[in-house]
Amino acid sequence: MRGLLKEYNEALLQYTQLSALPEPENYNMKSLRMWLRNPDAGDFCISGTGEQDTWGALYDEEAEEPFLFRQFLTLLGRLLWPKPPEKGDWDLVATRPPRKIDGFTRWVADEFVPFHHNVSQYRKRRRSRRSNDVEKVQATSSVPVEKPKRRKKRDAHKTLVTYSEHSMLRFTSAFSTVAACLLPTIGITVLSKVHGTNNLLFCLAGFAVLFSVGLIFLTSAAVSRVEIFTATAAFSAVLVVFISAPTQIVVS
Template sequence: MEDQEDLMEGYPKLAALMGKYPILSIYRRFSVLNSRNLLYLQAELIALEDKLKEYTLEDIQSADEKILRHARNWQFLGHAPVGNPSCAQWHTMLAIRDKLKEYNECLLQQRQLATFSRPDPGNLEFLENWLRHPKFGKQALSGPDRNVWIDGKDLLVVAPDSINDSFSRLMRKRVLELYHHIFGSQFRAPSDTENEFYFYDEKTVLRLADIIGTIISALLPVVSVVVLYCVKNMRVRLGLVAVFTVLFSLVLSLIAPAKRVEVFAATAAFTSVQVVFLGSITN
């Protein structure tokens, strides 16, 4: 008997994939629609606010002693007889309260949506290929939403990316692909036999990226010292100091997710070391 999972298709099969692998839980952010909804709610609130000001002014200018108390005593404002013109201010306030709650909730949701990460390009590419593959997605969706991932616009991913620097992402994308094509696919069985997926421990990739980054960071000062020692022309030496300084700052920005001020401080220290060494070999 054929497995039940093999019989699934369309939304159920795509949902099963995303549920099993959160890094593939990629959805539309609907930024434009959310912004438009907030603009409409804002416009409604402004209109209600103008009405409230109008009714408040009418109550203040009223000749009725009870209505005059609306500004000072909520009992008179909140318990005005239904249908009485004097209750317009309070009923408008109640309408504002409901609309304001809706507006604030949408505003907070919009802010929360803005914190979601964009999907990793490699994961998005994988999902697109899975959807097209006749063995897996089988053109899973046929409605207007079928091109959400192919368009690749306005997307978010539920699972945040644990890698937050460009060098580690490069390692994960390029180096891991190279390793997989040369060794992984030859000597390793698929981690997911149903979908023929190969999964690698991300911690290992991060550890490898840290090791390589540390080696590069350690070698760069040594290389700069050796080159400056070998070059005799002072003008060329000064030019090399500038080149190594720029190269050091670029490497630091790519390898370490440091703040701008930290990169500046490290670069300044590196430049000082080069200048001191240059002065020592000149003398």
Template sequence: MKGYNKIAALMGKYPESAIVSQFSDLNIQNILYLQAELIQLRKDLRELEDANDRSLEPAKASFSRNWYELSSAEETNGSDEQWKLVLLVRAKLKEYNEAVLLWSQISKLPPPNPNDLKNLQEWMRRPAMGNIRLTGNDRNIWAEEKDLISVRSQISDNKVFRILADTLTPLYHASFGRYHKYAPNTVHYSDSAIFRIASFLGVVLASMLPVTAIVVLYRVAVMSTRLGLVGAFTAMFSGCLWFMTDGRLIEVFSATSAASCVFDDGDEGA
């Protein structure tokens, strides 16, 4: 395989490498052109409607009150002109609405992860890997790093996951991982596996923090110190919740309130 089919094979096998241009300027320009066309069509339609309303011909004058008369107008004397314009507006509206909705979905796609983009660039550049040199006008699309999106949404915005994926995984690869190749000259790290590790760490911390707080409070005799520790553990819990989960602010507040009750119970038990 060479060229585009080799790139497509890589992106199909490793979805995180499916990085393409979103053509923001062209998409918006197309929407603006469609908008301008619709504005002109609307102006023409309103003028024709007003003219037909004032017409001395009973058939034309009834168009604004009788859809059947409008849609079944015969082509004699141009009496079907308004209906043709309505159909043209309908088709153009469909095209415009589809363009807006598609762009709204495309614009929500995340930018590529810097490591994924770097890996794609390296794969294309290195002779032992992709060794691809495109020669067309698109040859610098990934090198310029402008207006790019990742076709596959990120598996999680969890901060622990991002640290493991973006910082610790490259360090591991530089130290040990590069020697464990699953394909010739290629090492692949699964996002789902990294996410499971991040979830496991979150579960362990969530289990240990309340128990640790209760044990510490049990061993403290001074009430003022206990109250300070309750506040400290509560703040620590809310910080960990924000850092290790994707929860909304209201969910963080709710969980923190429940945790403070647990810490208070541990304090009273002591």
């Protein structure tokens, strides 16, 4: 009984540790399936009844990306209404430890980086079409046509594009720091120019709401509600100075 109980506890602890690992991101899994379908990359190197569905439906075509303008509108919409993370049917885990990141960093990683990648690919395809048109014109015309200057040729075997998580975290941290410095300054500047108690109260309430939303959106999920209430109360206490009008002393 002691030996069986020890084995059971060890298996239970291993299962608990594995269950705590995060799931792979849906966008990375989609990129992996596209790489496996690419004839110049994976070229369906994984086959078999059970192996081909390990990373999802390998032989099913992915949904086409909408136009860039619609992607831009979706990008702005996700900034206000974030999309819940999608969970796949695969039984996979990521080896990196789970990290709690703020909503702004999550938006940059899940929405802005894919949009930036699609824009880069669109520009690359346009340059490729232009160069092909120039070659066709030069082949059919006797007048030599000046070719546009091309950049250095990249490695043909490089079929994946990676984006550094450290760079994204550094950018979002810098943006959060600048926003935290500018918001009190802008609030003080606006309140110093506004006259009337009602206008001052409306502006104070608006800046307090904006500050609290910034705390929720630009800080990690580990920040408690008590800390949010404390920071918002301190911010409001700084701005409430502009509500009290100076006492006028009349000397006869």
